[in-house]
Amino acid sequence: MASFEPILTRHIHREDSHTLSGYKNVGGYKALEKMFKTMAPDEVIEEVNASNLRGRGGAGFPTGVKWGFIPKDSHKPTYLICNADESEPGTFKDRLLLNKTPHMMLEGMIISSYAIDCHLAFIYIRGEFYQEHKILEKAVEEAYATNLLGNDILGSGFDLEVVIHRGAGAYICGEEMGLIESLEGKRGWPRIKPPFPAIEGYLRCPTIVSNVETLACLPHILNRGADWFKSIGSEKGSGPKLYCISGRVNNPGVYEEPLGILLTDLIFKRGGGLIDGRELKAVFPGGSSSAILRADEIDGLRMDFDSLSAAKTMLGSAGIIVMDETVDMVSVCLNIARFYAHESCGQCTPCREGTTWLVKILNRIYQGNGSLNDIDMIFEITDNIGGLIDFSKGSFGKTICPFGEAVAWPIRSFVEKFKDEFIAYVAKGVEVS
Amino acid sequence: MAQNRTFKFTNPQRVEKILSQYPDKRSATLPLLHLAQEQEGYLTSAAIEAVAELVEIHPGEMMDTVSFYTMFYTKPMGKNHVQVCQTLSCSLNGADSLVDHISEKYKIAHGDVSQDGKISLVKVECLGSCDTAPVIRINDSNYESMTVEKFDKIVESI
Ligand SMILES: Cc1cc2nc3c(=O)[nH]c(=O)nc-3n(C[C@H](O)[C@H](O)[C@H](O)COP(=O)(O)O)c2cc1C
Ligand code: SF4
Ligand code: FES
Numbered sequence: 001m002a003s004f005e006p007i008l009t010r011h012i013h014r015e016d017s018h019t020l021s022g023y024k025n026v027g028g029y030k031a032l033e034k035m036f037k038t039m040a041p042d043e044v045i046e047e048v049n050a051s052n053l054r055g056r057g058g059a060g061f062p063t064g065v066k067w068g069f070i071p072k073d074s075h076k077p078t079y080l081i082c083n084a085d086e087s088e089p090g091t092f093k094d095r096l097l098l099n100k101t102p103h104m105m106l107e108g109m110i111i112s113s114y115a116i117d118c119h120l121a122f123i124y125i126r127g128e129f130y131q132e133h134k135i136l137e138k139a140v141e142e143a144y145a146t147n148l149l150g151n152d153i154l155g156s157g158f159d160l161e162v163v164i165h166r167g168a169g170a171y172i173c174g175e176e177m178g179l180i181e182s183l184e185g186k187r188g189w190p191r192i193k194p195p196f197p198a199i200e201g202y203l204r205c206p207t208i209v210s211n212v213e214t215l216a217c218l219p220h221i222l223n224r225g226a227d228w229f230k231s232i233g234s235e236k237g238s239g240p241k242l243y244c245i246s247g248r249v250n251n252p253g254v255y256e257e258p259l260g261i262l263l264t265d266l267i268f269k270r271g272g273g274l275i276d277g278r279e280l281k282a283v284f285p286g287g288s289s290s291a292i293l294r295a296d297e298i299d300g301l302r303m304d305f306d307s308l309s310a311a312k313t314m315l316g317s318a319g320i321i322v323m324d325e326t327v328d329m330v331s332v333c334l335n336i337a338r339f340y341a342h343e344s345c346g347q348c349t350p351c352r353e354g355t356t357w358l359v360k361i362l363n364r365i366y367q368g369n370g371s372l373n374d375i376d377m378i379f380e381i382t383d384n385i386g387g388l389i390d391f392s393k394g395s396f397g398k399t400i401c402p403f404g405e406a407v408a409w410p411i412r413s414f415v416e417k418f419k420d421e422f423i424a425y426v427a428k429g430v431e432v433s
Numbered sequence: 434m435a436q437n438r439t440f441k442f443t444n445p446q447r448v449e450k451i452l453s454q455y456p457d458k459r460s461a462t463l464p465l466l467h468l469a470q471e472q473e474g475y476l477t478s479a480a481i482e483a484v485a486e487l488v489e490i491h492p493g494e495m496m497d498t499v500s501f502y503t504m505f506y507t508k509p510m511g512k513n514h515v516q517v518c519q520t521l522s523c524s525l526n527g528a529d530s531l532v533d534h535i536s537e538k539y540k541i542a543h544g545d546v547s548q549d550g551k552i553s554l555v556k557v558e559c560l561g562s563c564d565t566a567p568v569i570r571i572n573d574s575n576y577e578s579m580t581v582e583k584f585d586k587i588v589e590s591i
Binding site for chain 1: 454455456457459460461462463464466467488490497498501502503504505519520521522524525526557558559560561562563564565566570573574575
């Protein structure tokens with residue numbers, strides 16, 4: 001494992017890393033000064049395009065390209081929303097950035113707003129992130145007090161207001177259209193795309209939704225250039241990436257490494273291997289919405305968008321959940337299904353009803369009352385909620401939002417890859433009765 | 434407990450500030466509901482009506498919005514509102530035995546408040562702290578790497 005100097009988390013061990021002075025002491029807000037002095041908004045877009053930065057929220061869409069979708073001739077205002085709703089099971093990287101270096105993300109928001117001519121930006125922060133909200137409030141206050149926000153920022157003539165908006169407990173509000181509806185004060189019910197938010201988002205105005213980690217990359221791209229950013233990682237995906245490791249490992253935590261690092265290095269080196277010297281059984285590479293991988297599928301597998309999609313799963317939120325040999329796959333599958341049934345927003349029948357049926361069937365199998373027919377039924381239902389569709393190309397599934405695929409993928413992968421365990425449960429049940 | 438028949442925000446400046454931050458009134462819904470809930474501990478129908486009036490939507494529609502979000506409560510919770518994460522990483526690390534312990538000790542199930550009003554219990558989804566699983570939230574604070582013993586000590590001390 002080549003040594004890599006962290007970029008986003010380099011200074012977070014410092015006690016004052018979350019304060020304005022702490023951030024400025026390590027070069028914070030230098031990118032902003034440079035941008036205002038030397039770059040036009042179009043040049044910022046070009047630089048970010050050239051850097052190959054892809055969104056860190058789950059879909060991996062190129063950030064510069066998304067900015068380019070904003071209509072040039074629109075008379076409506078443009079909005080930026082920072083997506084700090086982090087709620088994907090197994091994911092806790094944005095929370096770390098919010099706690100330890102909120103100004104990096106704020107600087108990224110100002111850069112992004114300048115590029116897309118936005119003068120009112122929102123941070124939609126997960127309702128449960130109480131402490132993070134307090135820290136963020138303080139950071140925004142500091143930024144206003146030193147003219148990093150407000151009117152005529154640093155004498156540039158550019159104005160920007162930032163409003164922090166707390167969510168109230170709903171996973172689906174992390175989906176960009178659900179988030180926008182929620183910000184508008186409604187149920188977080190995703191809208192059908194297209195139109196995409198860059199055309200019609202918040203209050204039907206052009207809106208860019210970006211993840212916390214994506215925004216935190218921007219100051220570094222402007223400071224050190226697109227070529228430098230592109231040189232990190234592999235051709236298939238560049239830049240630094242935060243990986244979250246949890247489950248049955250010795251050293252769970254957030255680790256910063258380049259995109260494209262080996263999954264095995266993350267589990268066995270950074271994560272310290274499995275507890276009690278146990279064997280690896282399976283792993284979610286990108287949060288619970290990614291298809292699981294069996295231990296025999298991960299040799300040489302690189303953690304970038306394209307490699308994982310070639311392995312029929314996804315980088316998603318880079319939430320790596322590790323399961324050892326003692327883990328019961330039927331019970332894990334049931335746990336995951338229960339999560340999705342609870343979090344389905346209920347708009348689409350296949351998703352609302354399907355997730356509930358899945359829980360019922362899986363519960364039945366788990367209780368020893370299942371039949372072989374139930375196993376086929378799981379395939380049928382997951383197909384009905386969302387077939388196997390390429391996440392990176394957006395939502396073309398059978399439901400309004402990609403939540404449908406986010407349920408279908410992992411559940412299906414459990415039954416496909418560990419079918420013998422499901423069958424064993426059924427057989428055991430038959431024996432008992 | 435009887436519902437308060439009237440509701441008034443105790444901090445009208447804060448209400449004005451919130452309303453002034455958004456380009457339209459309805460966007461102030463969530464922050465105003467949070468504010469009302471902070472004030473009374475839960476959302477009374479009078480509070481929901483007051484927020485509906487401020488953002489100019491029908492009270493029934495506001496009720497519908499409130500019901501969508503798990504962090505809004507329409508009945509009082511316990512003095513210590515215990516939220517146990519039951520999602521995968523916590524479940525792999527022993528969350529279930531925590532729920533069983535709390536249920537048994539206080540004779541409450543998911544969604545209940547203990548008879549003396551001191552403890553309420555809900556099971557919640559991933560709290561974004563899976564590296565310190567299992568995680569419990571009591572009121573607004575997270576408690577990490579929980580065990581039954583640790584839980585009992587914390588509850589005694591708060
Ligand atoms: C069910 C679901 C939940 C999501 N949750 C989040 C989330 O918590 N945080 C996030 O940044 N993106 C989340 N996303 C992705 C967003 O829709 C959106 O793609 C992302 O915020 C865009 O930012 P990016 O381009 O910087 O990645 C979710 C998507 C889906 C389908
Ligand atoms: S797919 Fe599920 S979560 Fe998404 S809009 Fe439809 S019902 Fe809601
Ligand atoms: S699974 Fe419990 S905090 Fe993530």
